[in-house]
Amino acid sequence: MNTNPWYNIAVNISSRSIKLKARYKYRIYPSHVQITKLNQLFGCCRYVWNQSRFTL
Secondary structure, eight states: OOOOHHHHHHHHHHTSOOOOOOOOOOOOOOOHHHHHHHHHHHHHHHHHHHHHHHTO
Protein backbone atom coordinates (compact mmCIF):
# COMPACT_ATOMS: atom_id res chain seq x y z
CA MET A 1 0.00 0.00 0.00
CA ASN A 2 1.37 3.38 -1.00
CA THR A 3 1.18 6.04 1.74
CA ASN A 4 1.78 8.96 -0.59
CA PRO A 5 -1.45 11.08 -0.61
CA TRP A 6 -0.85 12.10 -4.24
CA TYR A 7 -0.83 8.44 -5.26
CA ASN A 8 -4.46 8.00 -4.19
CA ILE A 9 -5.49 11.09 -6.13
CA ALA A 10 -3.65 9.87 -9.22
CA VAL A 11 -5.32 6.45 -8.99
CA ASN A 12 -8.76 8.02 -8.65
CA ILE A 13 -8.16 10.34 -11.59
CA SER A 14 -6.78 7.60 -13.81
CA SER A 15 -9.73 5.30 -13.11
CA ARG A 16 -12.28 7.90 -14.26
CA SER A 17 -12.75 9.73 -17.49
CA ILE A 18 -11.81 13.38 -17.16
CA LYS A 19 -14.08 15.94 -18.76
CA LEU A 20 -12.53 19.31 -19.48
CA LYS A 21 -14.74 22.36 -19.70
CA ALA A 22 -13.82 25.27 -21.90
CA ARG A 23 -13.79 28.65 -20.19
CA TYR A 24 -14.04 32.02 -21.80
CA LYS A 25 -13.38 35.51 -20.54
CA TYR A 26 -15.47 38.39 -21.77
CA ARG A 27 -14.94 42.07 -21.22
CA ILE A 28 -17.80 44.49 -21.58
CA TYR A 29 -17.76 48.25 -21.87
CA PRO A 30 -21.17 49.43 -20.63
CA SER A 31 -22.39 52.98 -21.03
CA HIS A 32 -23.24 55.11 -17.98
CA VAL A 33 -26.93 54.19 -18.24
CA GLN A 34 -26.06 50.50 -18.45
CA ILE A 35 -23.72 50.80 -15.45
CA THR A 36 -26.57 52.30 -13.42
CA LYS A 37 -28.94 49.52 -14.46
CA LEU A 38 -26.36 46.82 -13.70
CA ASN A 39 -25.71 48.32 -10.26
CA GLN A 40 -29.45 48.26 -9.55
CA LEU A 41 -29.73 44.66 -10.75
CA PHE A 42 -26.79 43.42 -8.69
CA GLY A 43 -28.02 45.35 -5.66
CA CYS A 44 -31.41 43.61 -5.92
CA CYS A 45 -29.72 40.22 -6.38
CA ARG A 46 -27.51 40.83 -3.36
CA TYR A 47 -30.54 41.82 -1.24
CA VAL A 48 -32.53 38.72 -2.25
CA TRP A 49 -29.51 36.46 -1.64
CA ASN A 50 -28.87 37.92 1.81
CA GLN A 51 -32.54 37.70 2.80
CA SER A 52 -32.84 34.09 1.61
CA ARG A 53 -29.74 33.00 3.54
CA PHE A 54 -31.10 34.12 6.90
CA THR A 55 -34.69 32.91 6.52
CA LEU A 56 -33.93 29.18 6.47
